[in-house]
Structures are given as C-alpha cells and as structure tokens.
Amino acid sequence: MEIFSAIASAAPGVFTIPVIIAMFIGTVVGIGVGALPGLSATMGIAVLIPLTFSLEPLVALGMVAGIYNGAMYGGSIPAILLRIPGTPAGIATVFDGHEMAKKGNPKLALDISLVSSSLGSAVSAIALLLLAPPLAAIALKFGQADYFWLAVFGLTAISVLLAGNPVKGFLSACLGLFVGLIGIDALTGNQRFTFDTPDLLSGVNIIVILTGLYAIPPAIDLMTGKAGIAAGHIDVSGSRAKFPWHTLVPVWIRSSVIGLVIGLIPALGGNIAALLAWNEQRRWTKNPGAYGTGEPDGIAAPECANNADTGATLIPALTLGIPGNAVAAVVLGALLVHGLRPGPELFRANADVVYGFMLTMLVTAGFMWVIGKFGSRLYVNVLRMPGKLLGPFVLGLTIVGVYSIHNSMFEVWLMLGFGALGFLMERLAIPTAPAVLAVILGPIAEESLRRALLISGGDMSVLLAGPISWMLAALTIIAVLSPLWKAIQSRRAARTGAEAS
C-alpha cells in the first residue's frame, strides 16, 4: 500500500501545466520521430536530454516518457501506409498493416495500431509502477560480486543478441569498454588514457557519446538524402469499418504479457517483442493462413507488444542501474543528468520524481491515443518533410544541447567525433548499441569486481559465493551459447516471413 500513497503524493506534481505541456510535446514529437524512417526513440531522446537539462526534472522526464511511448506507435504509420517501418519495432506491423491498407482500409489499420499501442503502453506503465519499487528493495541484496555478474550478463547478452553478427557486437562492446576506462581510476586515483587533458579526467560523459552515436549518423543520412522517403499521394480516409473490439481483447492480453516479459530481459526489447507476438498470435489462431493478408489481430499483436515493453525495459534500469537496451540507456542518462541515481534510494529519496516519471509513462499512453486519433492525417505530412532541412536542424540541436551540459566546447568536439565514428560503424554494419551500453556497464563490472576482491582480500571464491551470482553466471553462459539457438529461430522466422509475404 506504500506504493499507492507514493503514487498519490506524486500525482499532483504530474498534473501541473508545465508537465502536461511537456508530455504533450513529447508525445507529438515521439510519434513524429517514430514515423520518420531513420529516426528512432533513442535518437529523439538523445537529442532532447541536453536541451531539457535546465528544466525541472519531472518536466524533462515527462517529455522523455512521451517520446518513448509515441515513437513506438509512430513507427507503425509508415509501416501501414507505405510498407516502410519507421522504427525497427514496426517491422512486424508491415505484414498485416500494409495489406489491410492496400485493401482500402488504412484508417482502420491505423486505428487498431493506435488503440493497441496505447493499451500496451498503459499496461507496461502500470507494471512499472507496481513492480519497480518492490524490486528496488531486492537491489539491497545485491553484493559487489552480484553486480559484477549482472553487468557481465548484460554486456554479453547485448553483444550477442543485438548484433546479427556476434563478432561485430563484441567489437562494438569493446569500443564502449575502452571509452569507459578513460578518466580517473575510481579505486586507485590513477589517471587512465587522459593524455594530460583535464577535460578527460572525469571520463567521457554518457550523454556525449549517446548523442554522438545516435543523433549524428541519422542527421548525416538526412542531409545526404539517404534517409527519408518520397511519399506521393497517401490516402488515409478509408471506409468506416467496424472496430473489432471483442476479438482483439485476448490478443491484447497475450501480446502485453509477451511485451512485458521480453522487455525485462536485457538486449531484447521492442523489435523482438513485436515479431514474437505476431508469430505467437499466428500460432494460437485457428486460421493462420489469414495472417499476412490484412488480419486485424496481426496488427494488434505486434503493436501492443512493442509498446508493452517500454515500461518493462525501465524496470532493471531504475532499480539496478542496468539498462536493457539503448532506449533504456538514454532514459537512464536523462535520470543521471537530473541527479537521480538508480537503486533503492531512488525510490526513497526522490520518490516524487521517480513515481511522477512512472506516472507520466502512463499518462502519455493516454495522450498518444488522443493525439493519434485526431492527428493521424497530419502525421502523413511528416513523411513529406524534406530531409535536407531536418538534418541541419537536428545537428544544430545536438551541438547546442551538448554544449549546455557542462559549458564545454571540448565535449562538443568529442560528441562530433563520436558522431563520425558512429557513421562509420553504421556503414560497416557494426551495431552502436553494445558500445553505448558498455560505457555504462563496463565501469560497473570493473569497479564491482575490484571492490569485491578488495573486500575479500583477493579471494576469488567470493565471486560465486551467493545464489544470485550463480544464477547470473549461468545466464551469462546461456547468452554466450544463444547464437546457436538464434540461428535455428531465424531459419524458422525466415520460413514464416516467406509465407507471409
């Protein structure tokens, strides 16, 4: 019941004019960012965090919540209308969404996607509100060795699972691990890779590398005309087909659960949740043959699932400081900028802000429905926005934003350097997410390992002294071996994909 009184005391902070405006703007921007192929929630939040730095924490975090939720739905708009998913999480929506639109019902397809997305987000936010606080208390049970294994598991899972090619994933993670080494060694006070530059003594700020890797490459693509689409005439009128409420309810329940569970596991997240939900839905149904031909359930399942993972991915981030994917990493970055450190104390010392943030995740789910309901026609115009104008705009925002964090030009150059690196990595098909997560997880792994050994006086057995350590070590081994399982899965998915299209 403690949770409910905490929610009640945080609520007045959420329903203030600045926070409501921030959530509204965030959701509008989020849907737009999601709708534009090439731009993602991660990138939207990365550009935004430095700019919201001077605002009240809840105003900034409300905007972040809006972008996160909105982008997950926004990705379905071009997926349905143009057969181009706006974000990777929208891939599964193409299968049935675009087919339904082709049959002359784009409006119904958008509506199903919108309602499913909003419901998924709402369920996820409620799960976050109810699960995060009790789970945060468990964090007290985590010793240094447990944190070490948790970070190692996160790193392994992310490198292996996020990349099509595990070697490239590990390469990217190694880059992040290196960046994480820069600065003063917290356990001895020695300088590492600082090249006698005072600017590097406190290490590379996570926002600097996030903005560089996530915002600059898409901005370059926009400017060079690589991203964006030539959208001609797009029809969103469609007939007023009846909304199939009763058949969709079981779909929503099943897909929300899938989204929640997938969201909790590091490295998975929206894209996988959506594909899995679509596939599971097809397996459950009596007429699997209808899937891929414009089946309402086939739109509802992936859209509900990819929104249901939004809140769930934040649970390990808020309670243990371990982000499961790139979006959670940027949200974690946003919290850190506002001086909110994850862990059990977050829910005690900053209860109003953290409960308020979780509430904004719920409220923006509602905003999304309203904005999507009345604005879907307008969002079609977003698809026509010229990339050559948008690119420099994004670039300008990142420079102003990064400068404003520490009033440091050095960090702006560093950010642009990471941007160039990120662009190169994308060209070489090396994923950037493992690098970003390694910047956060690497120092956690290193410091907790060394601290554990310092406390034990160098006795290695402390690393496997507790049940949590054993469990996480076992999970790490499973993650290393999982490419094998994934190869089998992808062969199966390829077969179903071929049948679908």
Next chain:
Amino acid sequence: MKLTSKILCVALGSTVLAGPAIAQEYPERPIDMIVAYSAGGGTDVAARTLVPYIEEHLPGDATINVINRPGAGGEIGFTALANADPDGYTIGFVNLPNLLSIAIQRETDYELSSFQPVADIVYDPGGFGASADAGFDDLEGLVEYAENKSGPVTYGTTGIGSDDHLAALTFARQAGIEMRHIPFSGAADVRAALLGGQIDLASTNVSELIDYADSGDVVILGQMGEERWSEASDIPTFQEQGFDVVMGSDRGLAAPAGFPEDALATLQTAVEAAVADPEFQERAQEQRLPLSFMDAEAFGAKLDRMNENLQGIWEEQPWVEQ
C-alpha cells in the same frame, strides 16, 4: 599657469570624488559565479540557494550568474576560477579538501596562492557510521573490534583522496589498527554497502548518515568537527573520544588572486549578511546544510592550516599510488 593649475585641481578633485563613487557602484555588471560541480549536485544546490540572498545584500540591482564547470573532481572549475581575470566579476565556490588534495596528488594549473579567499559558508564534519547490529557504538569499541577481527576493518568512502578517506587514514594511524579502504562512487553506494553488510564502516559526512541514524539503521561512532554539529548534538567528537582527527568538507567562496580590495570588502559584507538572513537559514536547515560562516581572513588561515595538514599526510602516506 592659472589655467593649468585649475585643470589640475579639477582633475585631482574628480579622481578623489570618483574613487569612492566607483566603490559604491560595484557591482556595475553581472558577476559570474563558477561552480565546479554539476547542476543539481550538493554544491550547486547550495550555491543556487545562497545566490539570491547575496544579490539582495549587494548594493544596487546586482545579479550573479551561476556557471557550472564540472569535471575532474572539481579541478576544471577551480582552474577556470584561478585563471579568471581578477576584475571583481568572477568568483566561485571552492570545496575543501578537494581544492587542496587535487593540487597535492597531481600536477595542476593552480595552487593555493592563485586564490583570494572570500568566505567559508558550509562546514560538514566527517563521521564514522556502523551498522546498528555491529556490536559497537563508539571509537573505542571499533578499535577493540579491529584488534579481534582476523582481517582488516573495511571502510567505504566516496573516493580516493576525499576528506572521508584522509580522515580514516589519520584515524587508523593514531589508533594503530589496520583498515582497508573500499572506495565507492557516492555516499548512497557507501550506505547501501554498509546496510547490506558488505563493509564494516562507512566514513562519510555526518549529514549523509544522520537520517539513517535517526531511523535506527546506522550508529554514528563519532563526528570529526572541533565542536558538535547542532543537528547531531548527541554524538561525541573524535577529539572528545581521544583521537585528534578534525576533518570535514567545506564549501566556501573564493576569487582569483589580485581581486580588487573594495570589491572584496563589499562582497564579504554581502555574503555575511546573506548567510545571517533568517530566510536563508531556514532554507539551509531544510537542506540540512551545516552553515559555518568565516570571513576572508579566517577562511584564508583555515586554508593554510589544512594545506599543511594534508601535505603532512601525503608525505607519510600518499593516498594515490605514484
């Protein structure tokens, strides 16, 4: 001849008149205040709480802009302050012992003489905290525990070279016990490790422990001020318990060396009035800021004393491996 002397008279007269006029006019433009830590951090919040009251007590429509220059444990901001033009329009917060310990442990672009002390504002004494079920509640008990324990006593601090670390080094030497340092990245992590039973002792500022002592989770073994802090008047000092350990963190105001004297005088008066302002004191109480005002001279003497003390610790026991 007459004309020349007339001109001379006018010229001299005007300078004589202009002198005090300028002093009264200070500040005639906004003053920059460098804070060497991130916005939203403890020092930043304290600075932003104090600024409006200094503005109010400065003559005219004074404005002070807070500029955050965080990084390298404060070194970036301290260097920026030391190298600023001493024209009266750049001041900054300096945190002790970081300002001094950084300059001792590595090459820096500033030294103590690069600064003109303005005023000390906050003094947060250090303290030792143990878990409530540790079985000892004072320093004597700790020493006894340490002598009977097979390995060294482990203590957590907020980092290498922090006041917490230096205090524990001094204490271990005086008590003749073996203590092992476990650095963490913040007071919250130290508390979590203490409550989770991972370390024997937390060496942090008393203000970081007081809430947990009130709730009964933590026992504070002693505080390191020369006198007891008013918010923790039931906790004896280290000196009272027979250990000569005086350590804590200070947050004071300083300016670049060569700061104009009239500006310093005006500023000092305004800061003193601001700290004494009952409204500010109420807000400081809310944030549990242990206020301790010292004027430029007393603060300067404290800086010299502390610098000497730290040099002594460094020579005997360098806290960073060379």
